Amino acid sequence: MMEKMIFGRFLPGDSPVHKLDPRSKLVFVFAFIIIVFLANNTITYAMLLAFTLFIVLVSRIRLYFLINGLKPVLFLMAFTFLLHIFMTKEGDLLFHWKFISIYEGGVRQGIYISTRFLVLVFMTSILTLTTSPISITDGIEVLLNPLKKIKVPVHELALMMSISLRFIPTLMDETDKIMKAQMARGSDLSSGPIKDRIKAVVPLLVPLFVSAFKRAEDLATAMEVRGYRGGEGRTRYRQLKWDMGDTFALALLAAMAVLLFFYRS
């Protein structure tokens, strides 16, 4: 079930994109999301698409994974595409049948908006596919560090996130085990009326919570015994290293922005 999901997974590798510092990748993706909105004509959209495909190439991720990652938003893409086709009444009339009329401008807008979706999904997928969740957490922690001044518990939030990530596989296994154990006792989660199905969730959720609390308790004990007492006075084992590649990546994006600015109408 969940094991088939690809979106948001990390694929270890050693491409130049994998090697980038998570901070530069995060900044890159956020800046890219803004830059995308600069595009407003065929040439700028074509540039965006080419740029994205170039990044895909450099990251050495098989297109298959990215297209798979597109699946969850495919419906949304199709919907907005059709909306634009039918609603925009600009340019030459291409097709007319009863009350349906399609204009050249509508098709163009539809393609633009789909391209926009495509590049956004591809870029964010590349971020998660080439960066381990823990590196993303590190990157976010460092980038948000200035917020500590206004009393945002950045360290604690980052630790929470990294522990949650660490326990996701454990808890998924656990869910599967408990589900199987209850099915073996005749509990039926997949058929029958809704009311029964909701009831059937109780034997799954109660043990899951009990075990999660037990784990949390054990973990807290282990952390305390190992000397954890908050972020103060702590050193960091995971060091982030910003090198030429990171500067270059951001420079590339800046150049792209300038070009888009120049060519947009």
Next chain:
Amino acid sequence: MPEILSLNNVTFSYTPENQELRNAVENVSFAVQEGEWIAIVGHNGSGKSTIAKLMNGLLFPQQGDVRILREVLNEDNLWECRSQMGMVFQNPDNQFVGATVQDDVAFALENNGIPFEEMVKRVHAALEQVKMSNFVDHEPHHLSGGQKQRVAIAGALALKPKLLILDEATSMLDPQGRVEVLQTVQTLRAETGLTVLSITHDLEEAMLADRILFMNDGKKFAEGSPAEIFSLGDKLTELGLDLPFAMKLSKLLQKEGVPLMGQHMTEEELVNDLWTSNFNK
């Protein structure tokens, strides 16, 4: 030999207001000397886990005191004392904090503010000691139980503790994992003379220790060398523990009328006795 840790007339109850329930630990005293391996045994519920919690200040005794390096453990020196003791718990999954092996080993170092360069050295040295150097970047769910416990040992060693406490560290492992962990501890002892305190219900494991502390119903039932403890014989089985293999077999052989000279702790002793008492004539 300097004393590393001692419990002096320690009594603890989880429900001090209810006098009817027995104390979890009652009037227990013992000391661990540097370089020793001491095992605390007892069936589940005998109070041995409570002792573990008292040793690292997760609980404080109602009577008596716990001393680490001759200093009474209290709220003020708690963190200092904890950094002197490495501890490995029962469930391998629930003590793995880091995202990868090396992050986990570094966790205690980070907490104690060790500088980065020093951390890298120590993490790699500790992983070398438990022979997990090839797994630095592995995530916990790709490791076996035995491997996770070895990482936990490395995490404890990285802080260069005076004492390594194993709190039922092998009880959730498969036979292979158990052997891995025990061999790791034995090698460490041989190489570094590390002081070890293991809490266990496995007498085979306890046999590796220099000294055994036998807990029953919250009280110290007996204390002595493995030979002394195992001479208690049937008393051990009555209190929910299993005799070591060689002892059990030697008893059965004698019961069937095979002449033997006495008690046997190890297989070798038994085989040799069988030979000298019966065949070497």
Next chain:
Amino acid sequence: MDIKLQQVSYAYSQGTPFEKRALFDVNFEIPSHTYQAIIGHTGSGKSTILQHFNALLKPTTGIVQLGDRTVEAGKKAKDLKAVRQRVGIVFQFPEHQLFEETVLKDIMFGPMNFGVSATEAEARARELVRLVGLPENVLEKSPFDLSGGQMRRVAIAGVLAMEPEVIVLDEPTAGLDPRGQKEIMEMFYTLHQERNLTTILVTHSMEDAARYADNLIIMHEGKNVLSGTPREIFKDIETLKQFRLEPPRIVRFQQKVEKMINTSLAKVCLTEEELAIEMARLLREERAES
């Protein structure tokens, strides 16, 4: 009911880049009323196999025959509930499946899912609680107030309450102290004999397998590689070692002794008691001769 696996293979996450094969062409048969032990080290596929015994997993290829029901790869299987009632599984750390407010309700959960009446289920619960060695007053307690060992027993009672013909045990004694381990194993053995059950013990404890099982099935890297009575299997230590398994300690000990005295005992002994008797007999015979 007989269980038969024919060319069964299984892959997790099938059809994704994360696909992982766990079983390859597994074939064996478990006749009714026998006590089988499935042995293999961690990762040998034994936990995947056991989920096929009541159709929690469906084979990726091959056929699983469960009594008169056939579960075949690629075919829709309906009404698996009937099968699940006949095959009870005690999973590893079964106390993790407890969820009801009281022990009584938790034990009744299984049978009532299979349409047993509340009065009947309660009667079963009352009987079983004693059988698994707990006092009757635990029935009204919350399972979460019990000790670990007691919770384990409640969970086992919950599976037995379905009155299955086949009982599958996945490391049922993991984490218990020696006394608890022995009591649980003895209880299952008594049940096996008294109720004429088919028992399948999935374990890495060679000692338990030697002591209780009629037949052993050895798993290695997703295949069943060896099968036979404990005596047959433990005779050939070299083959076992190929599969990263050691025979029980008692068998190794016997070999050591045999080598030393240069004589073989009459049979491969599976328990300490057996060896003591054989040893004594051998000595009597030697004395009689000389």
